[in-house]
């Protein structure tokens with residue numbers, strides 16, 4: 075099976091882990107990776123989305139292993155009176171090249187709007203930081219047949235730039251009802267949503283952008299469903315929360331993704 079895009083396996087640690095365990099996580103990831111972490115990172119794009127205070131140390135430990143470190147959120151302003159926020163310049167200063175944006179926990183718990191996410195997305199691109207833009211429907215939206223309308227609204231509010239380059243951003247389809255709940259979307263459900271997103275990119279931006287953009291699946295992705303989900307070549311990898319906290323489990327998911335990579 076030829077895959078059109080390089081698989082990306084991105085961990086989202088959320089507000090978990092300890093900075094003092096970064097070295098042992100790295101060591102365990104090496105130990106459990108088959109055939110080896112270096113072979114895996116040649117074929118896969120591996121990303122760790124870590125809490126802000128870990129970013130610089132994580133970058134120094136994982137960059138030599140060819141693993142990208144990602145922030146989990148960012149503010150669009152350059153600097154100023156925004157207590158508790160992190161600017162893109164600050165990420166640039168410590169060599170961070172990626173950030174998750176618009177995660178459903180940010181949308182729900184911190185009331186982030188599509189417009190704010192658009193400002194963050196556009197600013198991230200302008201600062202050469204690759205956003206992983208999260209989109210996804212709530213259970214009541216799925217049950218009332220609104221999944222595609224919700225996805226379209228979330229996408230259209232962010233992806234309005236004409237000069238988008240599919241290599242400079244990723245999308246994570248994360249059905250909200252699957253995040254942290256143990257419920258995973260079936261391959262068919264995920265495939266259908268990913269296909270919708272890709273068709274949207276083709277229609278509204280360009281065929282090239284649609285072909286290049288990696289669309290990850292997120293929502294209780296664990297070892298047992300990794301192979302099944304990645305069998306769809308519409309699914310270019312995963313954004314993995316809970317299952318990424320244990321290096322052994324995350325490594326076993328990387329091993330599967332490696333096997334499925336050409």
Ligand code: PEP
Nearest residue numbers: 253254292293294315316
């Ligand atoms: C996430 O945090 O983006 C996520 C998908 O979490 P989990 O894998 O725990 O559902």
